[in-house]
Amino acid sequence: MTSAHAQIPRSDPETVAAGAENLTKVYGAGDTAVHALRGVTIEFATGEFTAIMGPSGSGKSTLMHCLAGLDDASGGRAYIGDDNLTGLSDKEMTRLRRDRIGFVFQSFNLVPTLTAAENITLPLDIAGRDVDQQWFDAVVNRLGIADRLGHLPTELSGGQQQRVACARALVGRPAIIFGDEPTGNLDSRSSGEVLSILRAATDEFGQTVVIVTHDPRAASYADRVVFLADGQIVRELRRPSADDVFEVMRHLDGAGRSGDAAESDGSGAADGGKHEATDADAATDSTTQGTEAR
Numbered sequence: 001m002t003s004a005h006a007q008i009p010r011s012d013p014e015t016v017a018a019g020a021e022n023l024t025k026v027y028g029a030g031d032t033a034v035h036a037l038r039g040v041t042i043e044f045a046t047g048e049f050t051a052i053m054g055p056s057g058s059g060k061s062t063l064m065h066c067l068a069g070l071d072d073a074s075g076g077r078a079y080i081g082d083d084n085l086t087g088l089s090d091k092e093m094t095r096l097r098r099d100r101i102g103f104v105f106q107s108f109n110l111v112p113t114l115t116a117a118e119n120i121t122l123p124l125d126i127a128g129r130d131v132d133q134q135w136f137d138a139v140v141n142r143l144g145i146a147d148r149l150g151h152l153p154t155e156l157s158g159g160q161q162q163r164v165a166c167a168r169a170l171v172g173r174p175a176i177i178f179g180d181e182p183t184g185n186l187d188s189r190s191s192g193e194v195l196s197i198l199r200a201a202t203d204e205f206g207q208t209v210v211i212v213t214h215d216p217r218a219a220s221y222a223d224r225v226v227f228l229a230d231g232q233i234v235r236e237l238r239r240p241s242a243d244d245v246f247e248v249m250r251h252l253d254g255a256g257r258s259g260d261a262a263e264s265d266g267s268g269a270a271d272g273g274k275h276e277a278t279d280a281d282a283a284t285d286s287t288t289q290g291t292e293a294r
């Protein structure tokens with residue numbers, strides 16, 4: 001799977017669900033400017049589960065927000081399928097987010113006055129789209145919330161609320177689901193359940209999932225873990241264990257504290273003898289090569 005997709009032409013919507021090319025994001029200007037993204041190029045293969053990791057402030061949320069059309073990039077391009085987000089009007093962007101993207105946030109973002117069922121179908125209702133009842137039933141059964149559908153969010157546990165948020169993201173069959181710390185507020189059991197569901201979204205439902213996480217265990221559910229440091233992609237692992245992820249993060253945190261995460265990783269972690277954790281294909285991935293060459 002991996003070596004094939006490394007050779008796939010960029011922006012082929014059949015095989016690449018989303019991506020970015022030389023994406024930059026600068027907050028502020030002049031002396032106080034913060035370069036949150038410094039030329040990120042990445043593809044997300046259709047049907048793959050990717051976790052984005054990196055030290056605090058490395059640009060993870062910024063990258064996800066630019067990829068999901070929640071924030072404008074300063075330069076480069078972000079795309080969903082073959083739609084370039086940069087050229088879209090507000091109206092087109094709203095429609096694209098509504099029709100093609102599902103979101104799961106750390107804070108669940110459920111509407112407190114609506115039942116679980118109403119929250120799940122809300123994006124479809126707003127879009128005026130029909131609910132596919134068979135699909136709805138399959139999703140809520142898979143998530144184990146079929147008996148909680150008439151309840152308000154306040155009557156649900158945190159884990160149940162997040163499962164409702166996952167159902168909301170899945171029920172419209174979006175091309176891609178973005179999760180910003182989707183397990184950040186959950187205990188380890190609920191966290192495991194939500195991650196299994198996101199895993200199933202790719203394995204059983206063929207959707208593409210991209211999450212930002214700080215948790216190596218959460219990242220170990222992914223097919224691919226991409227590491228950011230100082231606004232650049234500095235490393236990636238394929239199907240790593242939590243320990244593999246932890247090791248890279250330990251290195252990046254250390255490098256960040258010494259003041260130059262991206263540079264030191266380029267000559268350190270990438271050649272640091274951890275390659276047993278890395279699928280050989282990752283080494284041929286153009287993103288990784290491009291970054292390590294910098």
Ligand SMILES: Nc1ncnc2c1ncn2[C@@H]1O[C@H](COP(=O)(O)OP(=O)(O)OP(=O)(O)O)[C@@H](O)[C@H]1O
Binds near residue numbers: 027
């Ligand atoms: N609205 C903003 N205005 C100014 N600077 C910002 C803004 N949002 C983010 N930044 C800065 O951009 C950089 C990247 O932030 P971002 O939130 O993307 O990092 P992160 O890796 O998601 O961090 P964390 O893990 O702590 O959530 C940081 O230096 C942050 O302070």
